[in-house]
Amino acid sequence: MKRTNYAGLIDESYEGQTVTLDGWVQKRRDLGGLIFIDLRDREGIVQLAFSDEISKEALTVAESIRSEYVIEVQGVVKARTAGAENENLHSGKIEVQVTQVEVLAEAKTTPFLIEDGVDASDETRLKYRYLDLRRPEMQENLRVRSKITAATHEFLDQAGFIDIETPYLAKSTPEGARDYLVPSRIYPGSFYALPQSPQLFKQLLMGAGFDRYYQVARAFRDEDLRGDRQPEFTQLDIETSFMNQDEIRELVGEWVKAIMQKTVNYDLDPTTIPVLTWEESMRRFGTDKPDMRFDMELQDLSDMMADSAFGVFSNAIANGGMVKAIVVPGGAEKYSRKEIDKLGKYVERFGAKGLAWLKITDEGITGPIAKFLTEQADALLETTKAQAGDLILFAADQANVVNPTLDALRRMTAQTMDLIDDQKWAFAWIIDWPLFEYQPEEDRWIAAHHPFTMPNEADLPLMATTEGAHQAHAQSYDLVLNGYELGSGSIRIHRMDIQQQMLSALGFTPESAQEAFGFLLEGMEYGFPPMGGIALGLDRLAMILAGRDNIRDVIAFPKNSKATEPMTDAPTLVSKAQIETDLGLTAPEYADTDAPNMAEE
Amino acid sequence: MKRTNYAGLIDESYEGQTVTLDGWVQKRRDLGGLIFIDLRDREGIVQLAFSDEISKEALTVAESIRSEYVIEVQGVVKARTAGAENENLHSGKIEVQVTQVEVLAEAKTTPFLIEDGVDASDETRLKYRYLDLRRPEMQENLRVRSKITAATHEFLDQAGFIDIETPYLAKSTPEGARDYLVPSRIYPGSFYALPQSPQLFKQLLMGAGFDRYYQVARAFRDEDLRGDRQPEFTQLDIETSFMNQDEIRELVGEWVKAIMQKTVNYDLDPTTIPVLTWEESMRRFGTDKPDMRFDMELQDLSDMMADSAFGVFSNAIANGGMVKAIVVPGGAEKYSRKEIDKLGKYVERFGAKGLAWLKITDEGITGPIAKFLTEQADALLETTKAQAGDLILFAADQANVVNPTLDALRRMTAQTMDLIDDQKWAFAWIIDWPLFEYQPEEDRWIAAHHPFTMPNEADLPLMATTEGAHQAHAQSYDLVLNGYELGSGSIRIHRMDIQQQMLSALGFTPESAQEAFGFLLEGMEYGFPPMGGIALGLDRLAMILAGRDNIRDVIAFPKNSKATEPMTDAPTLVSKAQIETDLGLTAPEYADTDAPNMAEE
DSSP states (O other): OOOOOOGGGGGGGTTEEEEEEEEEEEEEEEEESEEEEEEEETTTTEEEEETTTOOOOHHHHHOOOOOOOOEEEEEEEEETTTOOOTTTTTTTEEEEEEEEEEEOOBBOOOOOOOSOOOOOHHHHHHTHHHTTSHHHHHHHHHHHHHHHHHHHHHHHHTTTTTEOOSSBBBOSSSSSOOOOOEEEESTTTTTEEEEESHHHHHHHHHHOOOOOOOOOEEOOOOOOTTTTTSSSSEEEEEESSSSHHHHHHHHHHHHHHHHHHHHHHHOOGGSSSOOOHHHHHHHSSSSSSSTTTTTOOOOOOOOHHHOSOOOOHHHHHHHOEEEEEEHHHTHHHHHOHHHHHHHHHHHGGGGGOOEEEEEEEEOOOOOSTTTTTTTTHHHHHHHHHTTOOOEEEEEEEEHHHHHHHHHHHHHHHHTTTTOTTTTOEEEEEEEEEEEEEEEETTTTTEESOOOOOOOGGGGGGGSSHHHHHOOBBBBBEEEETEEEEEEEEEEEEEHHHHHHHHHHHHTTOHHHHHHHHHHHHHHTBOOOOOEEEEEEEEHHHHHEEEEEEOOOGGSSSSOOSSSOOOTTOOOOOOOOOIIIIITTBBOOGGGSSSSOOOGGG | OOOSSSGGGGGGTTTOOOOEEEEEEEEEEEEEEEEEEEEETTEEEEEEEEETTEEEEEEEHHOOOOOOOEEEEEEEEEEEEOEEEEEEETTTEEEEEEEEEEEEEOOOSSSSSSSSSOOOOOOOOOTTHHHTTTHHHHHHHHHHHHHHHHHHHHHHTTTEEEEOOOOOOOOOOOOSOOOEEEEOOSTTTTTEEEOSSSSSHHHHHHHHHHHEEEEEOOOOEEOOOOTOOEEEEEEEEEEEEEEEOHHHHHHHHHHHHHHHHHHHHOOGGGGSEEEEEEHHHHHHHHHSSSSSSSOOOOEHHHHTTTSOHHHHHHHHTTTTTEEEEEEEETTTOOOOOOHHHHHHHHHGGOOOOOOOEEEETTTESSSSGGGGEEEHHHHHHHHHHOOOOOOOEEEEEHHHHHHHHHHHHHHHHHHTTTTOOOTOOOOEEEEESSEEEEEEEEEEEEEEOOTOOBOOOOGGGGGGHHHHHOBBBEEEEEEEEEEEEEEEEEEEEOOHHHHHHHHHHHHHHHHHHHHHHHHHHHTBBBOOEEEEEEEEHHHHHHHHHHSSSSSGGGGGSOOOOTTEEEEEEEEEEEOOHHIITTTBBBOOOGGGSSSOGGGOO
């Protein structure tokens, strides 16, 4: 026998045909002398029928078949008897009456059912990942991802981009996150680093004149894991020469259009993607990755509240801070005082000291602080356009507290009030980022994107001093979708003098700059073209387009939150000899004992 | 200004048009008041003309321009004056008369000229790789490679394959080459391994029901480097379910056809690719990767020579060995006794103890051993079809000496005699490999392909014992092109009982098998489908199709023969703190000192 069709594609148009199918047994119903089996393959399910009349032999085999057995069957496609149709199934009008069946592999009872909405723990799903991936929704997730990469290769190849691979055994560089290191056997004590991105290599490829480069590249970061981070992740990496940022955004827009077409069949007009400066995005949404599927923009009430009788407001402004607010439409009823207290508790993580609020009634403003704001009440209602039944939430503090507080409240309350249209794709470009940002924990200035980002033309004179450089803005552009950062791009520095100013403003000495990036600085002396590009997070894009909220669902074999892989138990202990003799390193005592595998802790 | 065209694509069809071009200065000729610049971009070269009449300002700028400067020019395409045309250039009939020019970046004198056939050392080329890659032949090499991957993605996507990424931070497994290890920071003393291939992951993906998987995957081997090996390399990895090896070979044939079409514009009929068993290939060519662009097949003369008066021959056969020969057409004159001695010296590396030979004249056989073979002379000439002027080279020993000796002689002499057609693409499938091969150095039997290769159906009973298993043959198929192994494929074991027999015959105990491959064995208990696939070496394929003989020429940033990367100096020393505090390992003393960088040794 030899498969003629995918089981899941059989329908009434095949009626009367003899087909040979391969797949897994989804379930079996034994009605005594009549057995139905749902056969599953990657395209879906078809019902098989076994009976004495069709084939006594096949029926006998079918009696021994259990769920998840792998079988091969031959049979004739027939209409189901009236009333037995299944509207929800592509193959719901027919069944395959099986004349021959062979069991290709038996199966034990699986630890969880192979169906959507599994209730197994994440750890169990990862341990039996090959079973988890059999579930139709997981099959679909990885197919969406594959459609994205296929469409990407097609689009960029057509657009004249050259697919070039850069090394994974690379050099450890400062800046950025912690590197994964790979010990060298030939030079004990020396290490390769797994790259955090192909950034420097792609700039060198522009220096080499390839003009248009791309790569679907793995990147690695040995960071403490949280949320949707993975130790290894995939980025679509693009670099071009002689293009300005408008041209690059236009190109990326065309790529996005192609992707949206081929994965979710959505017709995007990339010229309609709003372009916001970073300052505007912070002002209107309190974040650099605004979810623009809904309104509820932040309103700056600083001028209005400067002289208000409510000390929290007037003091914040007197101290150089601000007062901003969001209006939650219809939120007055939904949010009890207790619920509002919960929100107030939540935003403490952003440094907010309490949460001021007002509810709007037909009579005007109410709530504990209403009495302090009688003078501002009319202006407040006019400016915020708040209506009876609405809730206003305020934040009054420095900008770095006010903005993240209201950003979080905006997203949380919109979710609660069901104001977010799940069917909407809201893209945005955020441009003109600060070149540097201050890192309070480390008390130093770091590159907001990376140390190779070109300052705005007008800000080049600022680069002459460290203090000036920290105030400069960059030729940078992030692509945002539904509140997620999809990708981050910039025009790069192609001149050594500016690159040296940048590294100096980051705290590098000429010597340490030379040690870390000497090859790049030297390269720039041999004629590097103006260049720019972008890196897009493929995992996250796949997650959003597949309609998932966990990045692990679009990665075949992801790591768990402890950076281990429960199926293979990686990382594992290796022999002391391998570490000491081969690599010249000394391992902890327990590395050669029968200690329990660390990955299972 | 904004680029309107690639410089290298301008030709006489653009005459009269104003164009804006960006690129590098290939060379400048200053004729006094008239300057010509060859402007180079990735598509080629165009001549720029500067003069007082065209633009005084542009001429002044041009006077300061040197080689490898990056410039942007605007000008009008004009026919060259009669006699100044260059037939060898796509743009040879025209020049661009420049009205505006801007220097985008200056350049120092490069350490070697940016042109084909560079005579810089390999090390210099790698150190200034961004300059080496500017050379047209290197640009072309990487574009051939990119065409291969683009055509691969297109073909496999069309054929229903799903592009799935597998982890690079994986589990160290025994068997195969030495792993590159990555220390875990969360579990000090534990290590990830960079995968030597995605083999196990792709089998698990078949277990998960994806049916058709592919990936352009990086693979890593920490081996002693030689010839065309690199620490990291790229393979096109393919796996399918429910297909037999004929079907898989047919599919791969269609892929090869698409690649040959799109890269070298060659129309391959994959049904004409010869299929040889491993035994036949060894018999006829002495190798499992025969170069079939030319004949000169090995001829087995054992029967003829069993009773010959030449003791070397008759003894070899008496000791269970063989006598084989190749005929070098026209080789009698080309190869002096001294030249033949050199060949004899060369094949000592294969264990050959001397090289017997005959020359054919109109009178018959001549040479030192002719007198011992008078009885066999007629039969020899008839069997070998040797003609006057030919040279016959013999090897008489055990098969594992005779075959590699004559394989090497066949290829060397064919090269010398210029019998190899460089324009030919000679593919072959080598099937039915031994399942195991004996490794004399380690005195053990190893898997000829890998431990997951399915034995031939008829050999399954042999698997019950270790001795039997070592005699089995496999459902395996290698694709060969012009004497290079392009890829290696097999049907995989999908049944746990056979997999356990295989691991047992490799010397695994049930416990060590469980520790190494427990997740795979467990997976097989949940219904794994019959499956098979292939891994194709992308670097080597690109090398052959680009017409190169060094794999580094098709890799953007390769490692040198010491596994270091001279441009960035990777691997490098990292701080003691990083090794000790982060990773819990102890580094050699010099790791935190100012020791010279190990990579420069």
